[in-house]
Amino acid sequence: MKTRDRILLTALTLFNEEGEQNVTTVDIANEMDISPGNLYYHFKGKESIIENLYSQYDSGVAQLLKQSEIAQMSLEDHWYFIYVIFEEIYKFRFFYLNQTDILQRYHDISRRFKRLVKYKVKTIETLCQSLIETNALNDSLVESQQLAENISFTLLYWFPYQQLINPGEEYDKIIHKGVYQILSLIVPYAQLEDRTIAQSLLSIYHSRI
Numbered sequence: 001m002k003t004r005d006r007i008l009l010t011a012l013t014l015f016n017e018e019g020e021q022n023v024t025t026v027d028i029a030n031e032m033d034i035s036p037g038n039l040y041y042h043f044k045g046k047e048s049i050i051e052n053l054y055s056q057y058d059s060g061v062a063q064l065l066k067q068s069e070i071a072q073m074s075l076e077d078h079w080y081f082i083y084v085i086f087e088e089i090y091k092f093r094f095f096y097l098n099q100t101d102i103l104q105r106y107h108d109i110s111r112r113f114k115r116l117v118k119y120k121v122k123t124i125e126t127l128c129q130s131l132i133e134t135n136a137l138n139d140s141l142v143e144s145q146q147l148a149e150n151i152s153f154t155l156l157y158w159f160p161y162q163q164l165i166n167p168g169e170e171y172d173k174i175i176h177k178g179v180y181q182i183l184s185l186i187v188p189y190a191q192l193e194d195r196t197i198a199q200s201l202l203s204i205y206h207s208r209i
Contacts, residue, residue: 004043023046054109085155086158128151162178
């Protein structure tokens with residue numbers, strides 16, 4: 001692995017484990033057993049590292065959202081999609097755990113993140129609408145835009161909430177609880193046949209938390 005990639009990976013690990021605000025470039029260099037000068041050869045400071053990490057996250061989530069728009073997704077596929085989104089967020093959880101501070105300090109990231117959140121809401125709304133059109137959800141009960149915003153809100157604040165309520169909880173449980181929470185938002189609107197499928201999935205995820 002190239003030194004530049006190792007720096008990003010090491011920084012991501014330290015940011016996630018110790019909190020971005022508590023980690024300096026010297027800490028990253030020491031963890032890698034390289035000189036600060038070697039690190040600065042690749043990145044001109046912590047800001048550059050954070051911006052590169054955010055770019056990785058942004059492009060990864062955007063690609064997932066784009067793929068979901070192309071694919072014909074069943075009800076079960078939607079749950080898998082939500083799980084994968086949670087996994088991507090967990091991979092870069094330092095950003096969510098210190099979100100307000102980072103967005104205030106890095107204006108370019110703030111602009112890009114707002115755009116990504118809007119894209120996420122729009123994509124989830126489209127997915128909800130497709131479930132209505134295939135009669136998986138009852139269109140007389142559900143308002144797709146409101147449901148999409150509730151799901152997006154959960155994705156946005158799930159990890160800070162869990163960090164507050166259950167600090168140090170295992171990775172699998174955090175994600176399973178998140179998926180369970182979103183399933184709980186959707187199940188009441190499912191048509192009878194799909195509600196049975198959704199409730200079965202709900203039971204599976206509940207057993208894992």
